Every structure is written in C-alpha cells, then in structure tokens.
Amino acid sequence: MRATISDIAKEAEVSTATVDRVLNNRSGVHTRTRDRVLQTAERLGYLSAAAGHNGAPRPGAVTRIDFLLPGGTNTFMDALAGHLRTNAEARGPEVDAHVHLIEGFNPDALARKLLDLQGKTDGVGVIALDHPTVREAIREVGGGGLPVLTMVSDISHVPRFGYIGIDNRAAGRLAGHLLGRFIRPGHNNVALFAGSLSYRGHEEREMGFRNILAEEFPDLRIVELREVKDDTERSYTEASALLESYDDIGGIYNIGAGNRGIARALEEHGRAGEVVFVGHELTVHTRRYLLSGTMDAVIDQNPRVEARDAVERLLAAARNQQPPNLPPIRIQAIFRENIPET
Template sequence: MRTTIVEIARQAGVSTATVDRTLNNRAGVKERTRERVLAVALRLGYLPEPGAGAAPFRRNGLAEIDVLLPGGTNTFLKILAGQLEATAAARSGEARIRVHLIEGFNPDALARKLTELKGRSRAIGVVALDHPTVREAIRDVAASGVAVLTMVSDISNVPRIGYVGIDNRAAGRLAGHLLGRFVRPGGKRVALFAGSLSYRGHEEREMGFRHILAEEYPHLDVAELREVKDDAARAYDEAKALIAAYGDLAGIYNIGAGNRGIARALEEAGRAGEVVFVCHELTEHTRRFLLSGTLDVALDQNPRVEARDAI
C-alpha cells in the first residue's frame, strides 16, 4: 500500500499542511520539524533513499534533461519553449536538453510521457496538471532516481527537487488590486477566464484574485468564470457570449492564455477601453492591445530567466 501524507503526518506528529510544505520545500517550517518529516517520509518509502536506484545524471559526459510543456496556442509557452531550446544550444557541451510538447489539459497523455521517459531521462522539468494520474506518474519517476522539477505551475504532494515560476497567488492578488483600481465608478460586475483550473497555477491566481476583491473591493461581484483551454477561438466565443449577457460588465481578468480572442470580442462589441481588461504575459499580441487601449494591464514573467533557472 502506498504511503500517504496523512500517514507521514501521523508518524511525524505534525499536520498534513506541514508535511505538504516540507515535501514541497516551502517556507514556514522549523528546521527540526522539516528534518523529522523528511526522515519519516524516507523511512516509509515515500521518498527514495539518496542515491538509491539513481542512474547517473550524465551520459557520455552530458546531463540528460527532458522538459514537458503543454502544446497548443499559448504564446507564453511557445516563448518559453524557444528559450529552453536557446539554452540547450548555449549549453550543448554540458547537457542534452529535449523539449516535448504534450497535448494540453490531458493528464493521461502527460502521465504516459512521464512514464515513457523514466528509463531514458535523468532529469525532467514539467508544467504539470494537478491530477491524480500525473501525481502518481511523478512519484513513480522520482522513485526510479530521476530528478523532477515543476515549472510555471506547481503540483502538490509529489517528490520534486524544486519549483521554478512566479508566485501565482500573489499574481492573482495583484491582478485583482489593479482591476479594482481601474474599474470606473459605479462598476460592479467582473468576469474571469481561465485556461483550466486543473493547473494549480490558474487555481491559485483565481484564489488570489477573489481574496483581494473581497478584502479591498467588496462592491465588485464575479459574475462568471469560464474555462477556455488557453484557446483564442474558444476565448472569443465565450467572451462574445458573456459580453452580450452582461451589459453592465465592468472588468475582465484572464488568468491564462486566449487574450487575442477576448480582445477581439471587446473590440467588435464596442466595449474596448470601457471594460477593464487585465491579463498575463507581455507578447507581441498583448503589446499591441496595450497600445490600442483594448488591454489595460499585462502582468509579465520572464521566460528567459525561468528557462535558465530550470536548467
């Protein structure tokens, strides 16, 4: 029977939240408590013994690294893939880095790819869906001695060497704060778009956004949240329908991708510049929407730095 964090918490004499913070290397845990939790996790077999069954991280003198990114139309992820490939070229004498695009929002496809790489890779970076099949695949891969790093969006209760990306909850709070400040006097209704709440990062952004509205802008009501799978065409259809349904819509926060579709819907409805539009990532498209006034805020992260830090 596989060890759970509940059993680790029971034997370590701490809460499951403390176990989660320890296993995911988060702040807020005393060093003595952290050591006790890790010792229990190792003893129960939740984490592999250091070096046990681990294949060398280098083959023919090169570190073998695979990175799994969602495929699709997400411009930021395309930029990140390009930066990873540039890093691979720059460090070709040190590492063999392969970037794989996986069908977006399909946990089974991601889990299959992780399992496939278990016998071939020495380290894996992954933008992971927070799903049971993906968690089990990561645990299986890590138990075989492969180092696993989460990127862009973290995942809970898995043995990984770290997380590279922004604090998504803080990003959601900032988005909510700015939207609340920019909404015109009398505005009361706002809407959310997300790629998929199966990504912990998207869920954390939503959480941060809702919390800051409740704290600082309680007069603003979230009318709807629509998941658009980071697809521009689907985002356009959903935004068009939402704008038609809510004539008093005052603001839109897009948690994921699909900004081109939302911007197009606002422009066609004659609501660009009237409805406050906040999104993520500064790309060639969002830059154009900022200059035209269709978009008010683009919260950016640095894919070059994230690629460098991950590798």
C-alpha cells in the same frame, strides 16, 4: 572470481542492459541510477575505486534533460519552449535537451509521457496539471530516482525537487488590485477566464484575485468564471457570449492564455477601452493590446529568466550536484507606459 555484469545488475536492482549503458558511458540512464551502478561495480571489485566516480559528469558525458509543456495556441508557452532550447544549446554538446508539447489539457497524455521517459532521461521539467493521474506518474518516476522540476504551476504532494515560477497567488492579488483601481464607478460586475483550474497556478491566481476583491473592493461582484483551455477561438466565443449576456461588465481578468480571443471580442463589440482588461504574459499580442488600450495591464513572469533558471537547476539535479540558490521569479506589472524593449 571477478564479478559479472549480471552480479552488478542483481545487486544494484537494475537490468543488465542498464549496467552495460553505464559501464560504456552511454546516455539513457539518469544520474542517480548511474551512480548506484558504479558504486556497486566498485564494491564488487569490477571497477577500481581509484578510477574516480564521484557523481560529477565525466568529460564528454552527455546529460539529457526533458521538458513537458502544454501545446496549443499559447504564445507564452511557445516563447518558453524557445528559451529552454536556446539555454540548453548554449551549454554545449554535453547537454541534450528535448522539449515536448503535450496537446490539450489531457492528464493521461501527460502521465504517459512522464512514464515513457523513465530510463531515457536524466531529469524532467514539467508544467503539470494537478490531477491524480499526473501525481501518480510523478510519484513513480520521482520515486525511482528521476529528478522532477515543476515549472510555472506547482503541484502538491509529489517528490519534486524544486519549483521555478512566480507566486501565483500574489499574481492574482496584484491583478485584483489593478482591476479594482481601474474599474469605472457603477460598473461592478467582473468576469474571470481561466485556462483550467486543474492547474494549481490558475487556481491560486483565482484565489488571490477573489481574496483581494473581498478585502479591498467588496462592491465588485464576480458574475462568471469560464474555463477556455487556453484556446484563442474558444476564448473569443466565450467572451462574445459574456458580452452579449451582460451589458454592465466592468472588468475582465484572464488568469491564463487566450488573450487574443478576449481582445477580439471586446473590439468587435465596441467595448475595448471601456471594459477593464487585465491578463498575463507580455507577448507580441499583449504588447499590441496594451498600446491600443484594449488591455489595461499585463502581469508578466519573464520566460527568458524562467528558462535559464529551469535549465540550470535541472542540470544540477541530473548531475547529482548541489542546486544553485536562485532568487524567486519576479512578478512585474506592465502598462502601456512601461512596456520594455524587445
């Protein structure tokens, strides 16, 4: 007797609905599951092996990929989201890309969204908080065969197939080197701002910054570390409080976003150009602060290149193809004198 859909579902350990979607070439099943179903159908004689199901995308087949990014007032994340959409759209109708902005630094919301995407997508790119709830969600979806790509900030001990982003520890060391070189003699107090140290990338930047200060600038002293959740208004409030508490702050390193709030506080307190200010990501706002002298340097990671590489690698993994061998994302220090054209 010819095998049935129920037989295939039982052997492949999936639902009959999943088998039906695969056999009718509908979206909503990630590639590894699709391949397992097709191989089972061939082995049971439901499909002829001569039909040729080798894991490559069929003409007209749609590959869905999803990206989970933090929402809020982060201009860099807005730019990255736009570049992800543009890169995916440029690959034609066979790519169905979705960008989801997860509001706030909420690991439970991020984990819920990851779990909700099971069976709906062929691959996920995520900027992930390094939190137990998030790690468990990645283990569950990754263990089920869904390719997971970490972006911008890596996450440890999870089944992710790759990481797209800069070496954040090296970025923190570069920021410390610049601040240490620029700071005025006798102004040895330094403050740090971070979005959240639950991001491994932010933690690594802090570690790199602290390490180079200890090695090369031992006279500099970190007097404050304030987490501002990458929020502009909170950054402004915290920076204003810092400047009111310390008359002798010589430098500020902003590990994450919120540069607009810090710059506004420096300008309103008459400290712009006096306090050395180093931050991350070249945006329309940080470009303006470099030109005005409010910021001294920006460590940039080029979201356009990151988006291109993320789409390319995630598509390859979703289609069960060999991932491309891409060069690492370059860290670039940008000053007023070398701001690139838009």
